[in-house]
Amino acid sequence: MGAYLLRRVIFFIPTLFLITLLSFIISQSAPGDPVEQMLSGRAGGGGEQLAERQANQRAYLEKRRELGLDLPIFYFSIAPLAEPETLHRIPQVTVQEALRRLVYKFGNWQAVESYYKAVRRLDSAFYASFADTHWKGNQTEVQALLTLLPQEKNYQEILYKLRQLEQRIIPSLMPFYKQVWNTVSAMPEEAQRWKVYVPTIHWYGTANQYHRWLMGLLRGDFGTSYQDKRPIAKKLADAVRWSLVINFISILLAYLIAIPLGVISAVRRGSLQDRFISISLFMLYSLPNFWVGTMAIMFLCGGDYLSIFPPGGVQSTEHSPEWPLLRRITDWTYHLILPVIVYTYGSLAFLSRQMRTALLENLQQDYVRTARAKGLSEKIVIWKHAFRNSLIPIITLLASVFPAMISGSVILETIFSIPGMGLLSYGAMIARDYPVIISVFTIGAVLTLVGILIADVLYAVVDPRITYTKR
Amino acid sequence: MKKEAKISYSPRARAWEAFRQNRPAYYSLWVVGILAVIAISADFLAYNKPIIASYQGEIIWPIFRDYEEKWFGLKLWTPELRKADWRSLELEWAVWPPVRYAPEELDLRNAPAVSPFGEQIIRNAAERHYLGTDNLGRDLLSGLIHGTRISLTVGLVSMGISAIIGILLGALAGYFGDTSLQVSRATLWTGSIGVLLGLFYGFYLRRYALGEALGESFLAFLASLIESLLWFAGVVGICWLPSRILKKTRWGAHRVHLWVDLTISRIIEVMISLPTTLLIFTVAAVAKPSLFLVMAVIGLTSWTGIARFMRGEMLKVRSLDYIQAARALGYSDLRIMFLHALPNSLAPVLVSIAFGIASAILVESGLSFLGIGVPPTTVTWGSLLSAARSATNAWWLAIFPGMAIFIVVTLFNILGEGFRDAIDPRLQAR
Numbered sequence: 001m002g003a004y005l006l007r008r009v010i011f012f013i014p015t016l017f018l019i020t021l022l023s024f025i026i027s028q029s030a031p032g033d034p035v036e037q038m039l040s041g042r043a044g045g046g047g048e049q050l051a052e053r054q055a056n057q058r059a060y061l062e063k064r065r066e067l068g069l070d071l072p073i074f075y076f077s078i079a080p081l082a083e084p085e086t087l088h089r090i091p092q093v094t095v096q097e098a099l100r101r102l103v104y105k106f107g108n109w110q111a112v113e114s115y116y117k118a119v120r121r122l123d124s125a126f127y128a129s130f131a132d133t134h135w136k137g138n139q140t141e142v143q144a145l146l147t148l149l150p151q152e153k154n155y156q157e158i159l160y161k162l163r164q165l166e167q168r169i170i171p172s173l174m175p176f177y178k179q180v181w182n183t184v185s186a187m188p189e190e191a192q193r194w195k196v197y198v199p200t201i202h203w204y205g206t207a208n209q210y211h212r213w214l215m216g217l218l219r220g221d222f223g224t225s226y227q228d229k230r231p232i233a234k235k236l237a238d239a240v241r242w243s244l245v246i247n248f249i250s251i252l253l254a255y256l257i258a259i260p261l262g263v264i265s266a267v268r269r270g271s272l273q274d275r276f277i278s279i280s281l282f283m284l285y286s287l288p289n290f291w292v293g294t295m296a297i298m299f300l301c302g303g304d305y306l307s308i309f310p311p312g313g314v315q316s317t318e319h320s321p322e323w324p325l326l327r328r329i330t331d332w333t334y335h336l337i338l339p340v341i342v343y344t345y346g347s348l349a350f351l352s353r354q355m356r357t358a359l360l361e362n363l364q365q366d367y368v369r370t371a372r373a374k375g376l377s378e379k380i381v382i383w384k385h386a387f388r389n390s391l392i393p394i395i396t397l398l399a400s401v402f403p404a405m406i407s408g409s410v411i412l413e414t415i416f417s418i419p420g421m422g423l424l425s426y427g428a429m430i431a432r433d434y435p436v437i438i439s440v441f442t443i444g445a446v447l448t449l450v451g452i453l454i455a456d457v458l459y460a461v462v463d464p465r466i467t468y469t470k471r
Numbered sequence: 472m473k474k475e476a477k478i479s480y481s482p483r484a485r486a487w488e489a490f491r492q493n494r495p496a497y498y499s500l501w502v503v504g505i506l507a508v509i510a511i512s513a514d515f516l517a518y519n520k521p522i523i524a525s526y527q528g529e530i531i532w533p534i535f536r537d538y539e540e541k542w543f544g545l546k547l548w549t550p551e552l553r554k555a556d557w558r559s560l561e562l563e564w565a566v567w568p569p570v571r572y573a574p575e576e577l578d579l580r581n582a583p584a585v586s587p588f589g590e591q592i593i594r595n596a597a598e599r600h601y602l603g604t605d606n607l608g609r610d611l612l613s614g615l616i617h618g619t620r621i622s623l624t625v626g627l628v629s630m631g632i633s634a635i636i637g638i639l640l641g642a643l644a645g646y647f648g649d650t651s652l653q654v655s656r657a658t659l660w661t662g663s664i665g666v667l668l669g670l671f672y673g674f675y676l677r678r679y680a681l682g683e684a685l686g687e688s689f690l691a692f693l694a695s696l697i698e699s700l701l702w703f704a705g706v707v708g709i710c711w712l713p714s715r716i717l718k719k720t721r722w723g724a725h726r727v728h729l730w731v732d733l734t735i736s737r738i739i740e741v742m743i744s745l746p747t748t749l750l751i752f753t754v755a756a757v758a759k760p761s762l763f764l765v766m767a768v769i770g771l772t773s774w775t776g777i778a779r780f781m782r783g784e785m786l787k788v789r790s791l792d793y794i795q796a797a798r799a800l801g802y803s804d805l806r807i808m809f810l811h812a813l814p815n816s817l818a819p820v821l822v823s824i825a826f827g828i829a830s831a832i833l834v835e836s837g838l839s840f841l842g843i844g845v846p847p848t849t850v851t852w853g854s855l856l857s858a859a860r861s862a863t864n865a866w867w868l869a870i871f872p873g874m875a876i877f878i879v880v881t882l883f884n885i886l887g888e889g890f891r892d893a894i895d896p897r898l899q900a901r
Binding site: 031288 | 668740752756833840857885
């Protein structure tokens with residue numbers, strides 16, 4: 001058993017690796033600049049005075065280094081020959097992306113780089129002459145154009161923006177502007193398109209963003225939330241409690257009710273009871289839980305209709321740890337009854353339908369006939385022989401019920417305002433707090449793997465034929 | 472007994488007969504058909520312009536004119552008619568759709584949330600909001616009718632994607648197993664290099680073009696994807712050419728087994744241990760809202776069931792006599808697989824597809840209920856249901872959209888059960 005468990009855990013490593021990779025890819029494709037998100041938009045552009053702007057830029061670069069965003073993304077990169085392997089050092093993801101697109105178009109990094117440098121020079125010259133009297137109030141427009149220019153991916157758009165700049169710029173900046181214009185017009189002339197079609201591999205080693213992130217993950221450091229700058233690990237620890245409590249209760253309830261229901265309807269197959277149970281379970285199975293949840297909140301919880309249950313939350317507002325335990329538990333129960341019902345009924349229906357099918361299949365087997373022929377009582381035949389064998393598929397389902405509940409809780413916790421992982425990730429989704437979304441996904445995936453592992457172990461407990469050891 | 476003479480004994484005819492005997496399933500198929508008709512003709516059932524109208528002596532087909540503008544990019548409307556509210560125009564006569572509101576149209580006089588039985592500010596009885604309005608004054612019935620289109624499209628497209636992947640991978644794994652696909656070392660190496668380079672030229676270099684097309688429209692993405700596939704095929708083809716020479720060498724002529732089944736089974740195992748719904752939620756939350764993206768992600772993550780069924784069926788079918796016969800006749804593996812073995816193993820996949828459509832629709836409604844993944848202007852059943860959360864007295868917003876989701880999900884679940892019962896001979900015997 002121990003050896004088998006070890007083997008399973010080892011087998012999970014590639015899957016885990018894949019999950020972290022997937023999470024990382026998703027987080028990389030999240031729009032926006034993480035550093036600006038962290039500094040809440042006061043970096044990058046912004047800041048009218050030169051000194052203030054320089055301070056902001058310094059803060060930006062410092063934060064960037066602190067987050068390790070100046071590192072390459074992965075252990076290695078596959079890129080066209082035209083793309084320089086040091087592109088990741090350029091600050092601002094959007095600028096990086098724009099330059100990469102230009103390189104993909106023209107194939108000549110020297111040309112693109114000199115354009116970028118010319119833009120930077122024009123930029124600093126602009127801020128140095130911010131107080132110039134020749135501006136006639138054009139500064140803000142020029143500032144906006146200069147912020148957008150290096151982020152522009154489309155060559156035609158760059159030309160268009162430059163022409164707009166030309167009309168507004170003051171004479172003293174003209175030489176800088178001319179430089180930019182020259183480098184831009186040089187790009188198509190000096191194009192080396194063949195370089196785009198030569199693939200190269202570059203090895204960066206462990207000093208990369210993925211490695212850093214993964215190591216952080218292993219230490220339990222999930223990064224910081226954009227919203228409140230709190231460590232994500234702390235937020236998760238607060239939230240996971242409620243999700244686990246509700247999921248645990250509801251999985252337990254689902255199994256406790258589903259198994260007898262399934263057995264009754266299999267044993268009395270074709271009877272009125274069976275048909276009633278089957279049809280109502282089928283309906284329950286197809287009933288979207290977020291519909292039931294919405295209706296329950298609307299019709300039963302305060303609102304304009306009945307007011308039997310509290311309108312969401314896990315405890316009443318005056319709830320305090322000083323209350324006697326019994327009172328606290330009653331308060332929690334009162335709040336959790338409705339969510340638990342809505343959580344449970346779907347998996348309950350699914351499980352008992354599976355239980356019924358499995359038991360029916362087993363009741364037709366030869367060994368059941370043998371047991372009956374031996375003269376065993378029907379009770380023993382069903383419970384001791386057929387039932388035990390029918391449990392196997394039900395147990396495997398634990399592996400699929402568990403992840404379903406985790407993802408299902410995103411919707412249900414939102415409806416019932418339960419401060420668990422689901423609500424946390426919903427809040428993050430709305431606020432575009434990507435590090436939190438990715439962390440919830442990673443944790444959810446790991447919990448799923450744990451669910452599968454538990455199912456595997458239970459499998460061996462129920463079925464003595466499965467020993468997992470080499471005979 | 473004339474009827475008995477009609478019974479055919481081909482397995483397919485028998486399965487169909489069994490399916491027809493199953494009344495709920497058979498009727499569900501009909502209802503799904505009706506829903507499909509509603510989805511296709513949604514604009515003729517609920518729209519803010521008449522189907523045909525006579526205006527100032529001229530006969531106009533406004534809905535068709537809108538279609539022409541949308542599909543061919545023409546400019547056919549005069550400026551005043553483009554902006555006009557057709558319900559208040561002085562038309563000589565007109566044939567209207569039964570519901571006179573477009574799904575995303577805001578009727579500000581009947582906002583927020585007017586009850587179907589309550590007082591509505593309308594000009595005449597035909598303009599009634601039959602099922603009320605939502606918190607922004609959008610007509611609920613119109614939204615439900617047009618939402619049918621979205622739900623069915625999501626179900627069909629996402630399951631289409633997952634069926635293609637699942638059937639292909641499952642069939643390959645089941646048909647070839649680990650031993651029967653042998654290639655020469657020359658083909659293996661040139662092929663692998665070709666695939667890697669093909670991925671680089673076809674997809675990696677074109678990733679920006681593909682991404683932009685995805686954001687634009689489904690057709691643009693399809694065109695871009697086909698271009699990528701052509702690049703891929705071309706590069707693989709060129710790389711494969713030297714294998715003809717290499718095959719003549721001793722090293723290149725050596726035959727090796729391809730572990731098709733092992734590889735695909737491992738991929739399936741890994742896919743199963745991913746929490747797919749959570750993955751869909753995460754991707755939808757991070758990416759730019761797009762209905763097509765939602766369908767693609769659902770499709771790309773839900774093919775494992777189909778692949779497993781297909782693999783099992785193929786394992787059974789490939790040992791049957793007629794496949795041996797086809798092999799003896801010297802048919803190529805691909806021909807046997809696609810023309811002879813596949814059609815016989817498709818039935819169980821149908822079961823998976825029916826259940827898959829139900830769960831895809833459920834996932835999409837869940838996403839739009841939360842307001843992630845689907846553009847905020849798109850009216851779906853899920854987004855209508857979520858309106859009930861902000862209008863707490865609007866029972867019609869809680870009941871009707873949820874009912875629509877429930878009915879469609881139930882229909883496809885019944886269909887799936889029906890297909891399964893019809894196909895599974897063990898169950899027939901009962």
